[in-house]
Amino acid sequence: MSIGSTFRLIHAGWVLAREGALSILPVESLPPMMKFGIGLGRLVERRSVRKTGSIERLNAALHKLGPSFVKFGQTLATRPDIVGVQAAADLSGLQDRMPPFDPKLVPGILDEALGSRAAQLTEISEPVAAASIAQVHKARLRQPGEAPKIVAVKMLRPGVSERFHADTQALYAGARLAETFSRASRRLRPTEVVRTLDHSMRLELDLRLEAAAISEMAENIKDDKGFRIPDVQWDHVAQNVLTTTWVEGIPIRDHAAIDAAGIDRKALAAKVLQSFLRHAIRDGFFHADMHPGNLFADPKTGDVIAVDFGIMGRIGTFERRFLADILYGFITRDYRLVAQRHFDIGYVPSEQSVDDFTLAIRSIGEPLHGRKATEISMAKVLGQLFAITDLFQMRTRPELVLLQKSMVLVEGVARHLDPELDIWTIAEPVVGDWLRREEGPLGRVEDLVGHVTRMGDALGRVPDLVAQAQLALAEHRALMNRPRDGLLRNAILAALGMALVALAAIAVLALRLAFAA
Template sequence: MSLGAYFRLARAVWVLAREGAFSVLPTESLPPMATAAIGMARLVERRSVRRTGRVDRLNAALNKLGPTYVKFGQTLATRPDIVGVDAAADLSGLQDRMPPFDPALVPAILQEALGTKATDIAELSPPVAAASIAQVHKARIDSPSGGRVVAVKLLRPGVAQRFRADIEGFYAGARFAERFIRPARRLKPTEVLQTLDHSARLELDLRLEAASISEMSENIKGDTGFVIPTVSWDHTAQNVLTTTWMEGIPIRDHAAIDAAGLDRRKLAAQLLQAFLRHAIRDGFFHADMHPGNLFADPATGNIIAVDFGIMGRINRYERRFLADILYGFITRNYRLVAERHFDIGYVPKNQSVDDFTLAIRSIGEPLHGRTAADISMAKVLGQLFAITELFSMQTRPELVLLQKSMVLVEGVARSLDPNLDIWTVAEPVVGEWLRREQGPIGKLNDLADHLRAFGDAANRLPVLIAEAELALAEHRAERNRPRERDGLLRAALLGVLGLGGLVLLALLYVLLRFAMQPSL
């Protein structure tokens, strides 16, 4: 790691401290060491911040520091319950109201990326939205079959280089924490950062975003209440993405939503249920659902989502974990919640399941029967921090995007409906999926997974046999042992292979017995 990375990290900490970034963090939610560090950082705050408590320049500071810092600010903007209403309002400008890049660069970008297809794009507007990675223009595509209105998304020139510089500084901080701050090691900051790094690098190729839109379109084609644009593949490249234009009211414009006669409570429920459906049913979800990427259709009441640069994907085992956790809280089955944390490796096996169940109950019980407005997320986070440390809980980097996305979605939903009852809204989606998993279809899926594993093992048998024969031949050549020993070795080899075959047959028998069990 270069010295420049540490210098950039130190500069970022200085800028954020000066602009009061650390004053918006709920110190009651953090361990003593982190609280002490924040107290030291606040010593260099500008006098106006210390005097008034306002952090009106934080938006500009994050924008100045780079795109990865902007992404962090976008997440905080959805959580006024954590950072405060004023700070969240200031940070909301990071979502789609950032300064655009020089419009004179646009024609050359389109020509280089699309070649002759660039001439199809007409009536290109000034930027209608500009964020940290890209900006969007409204345009029209003329074709023999007729014209259509489209959204043209362009990556910011030089954004990849800025991102790499930012992320190098983040890696420097993560490795410093792992080396010198022992409690941070169980949080696996470097592995977490690698997960976020990978997802952000994917965001820098708009062809992959187009593919994500295509895949999600197939997943939700039978759904209602949630719509996304379609891709114009002829006008898409690494740094240009063209999709259908989606007209709607920004989800954060509550006054306009009310004026259009839309039910904000219904919109909040639709948003939360759509996210859970995508994550639990499909294992593929929009991982950047901040308010700048969400709209409400005044004609249909549908939620409209755009910007699919960051997507999350979880396997069936992780989907089952998420569903069981949510259902455990919904039904107040805290034992189930605790056991699933042990199963997936969040909690080490040397901890007590009973004690962890008690800790989970202490979090879950105060949340039941209370609306979102009555819940202090700062206090909940503080309790979670304490529990993770008490039980030596380990971070699962592959679930970081899911956790981040749930924070975003829950924040947007609670802004639409402060009286949102998360558990009541989540139950239809979670319960339906779990009932399906426990029924005949779920058992068939389980059997298919096991048979697939069995098939993979069977396919490896010829390779294992060939490797064993090769090892035997090399052993014979090197040792030049008597025939009797060779015969014994061959007999032993055949015995091992025969035993392997018996094991595979036994596994197949167990799978067949499993398939014939009655469903729950």
């Protein structure tokens, strides 16, 4: 842990406490030790924050601290049910209204990134959106033999990579301090969580990867309705420049404009939530930064239009099944299923009681069932979750951090559009259809194909293993050069033969089980 990163962490804590960041936390729902720590931190709070409760200076503070802190503020801005309506409104300015970088730098950035093709981008506008990492300009693309088209040109902020690196080093320092001085925090694996976030940030700093993410998602959703994304202009993509088709839409936070266009906000909220669940559960590949600044409503069709694919989430089949079962368990009030899946994926240690954990899950699920979003205090729910994770020594799964963060964002956006949102009713068609398909004949066949493929891969590696064993045997014979070498060789070959027989037996058994299912 470097002195510089530790100092940066202390400085960040001081600035956030000074500007009132601790005042927006749901203190009444937190454990006693966290309440005590927040109370100490608030001693340095500005008088204006204590007097008025307004934290209008926090936006500027987060921006100065760096892009990682801005991302955290964007998440809080979508959750007025947690941080309060006024705090969420104050933080909403982080979503796409950051100060742009010097426009004089734009031509040089484009020339260096795109070479001669930069000249094909004309009529470049002032920034239409400026975020913590990049800013977007509207332009006209003129390519030989094609009609001119309006495009969006995204450019990374100069020096943003260095700022990200400084941010993550401070976060690593904080995680290591927590693990050193708080035994309870170790089960949450803070260093692994930061490493996961660090990886996603590094991917976000290469716009060629964002272009590839748009391309992959476009293939996944080509037959879907209600959700649209722009098209990549591959000839005008570089590490720090991304060009896509321009999309016209109403910012999803502009409720007055959405209502004026005659768009049903309840239907729009359902499309936001269902699209996210469909991408996560069906495809295992989802937009992991769906804050309101990245979402628009099509005034003609009422579809959701998403932009900014710098942070994408990916989960495997096992995690997708976990998410679907958890949601379906809450929908159907099958709390035993919810509890068991937490054990299966390793969230809850095996020595804990499934029955006791089922009761804990029921204590959360029952008060939420059938209630409107306005009747649910997420601050209290989060406080209860804190207590349960501590009681059952629950461990963090770092690979699911982006999914959890994204669900908080998406649910917050949907709640804002539809205050009477019933998440379970909206989620059921997506979750139920996917589970019914997985349990049906087609899902069984796909499982069988997957088992056979993995088995074939394993069998295909056997010759290499045999060759490696024979090579090791030859080296051993050369070294030992004793009469007992023949005995050793026979023993090794016999062991290999037994391994092959066992592998074949496992293959046959797996095929029988698959067909029986």
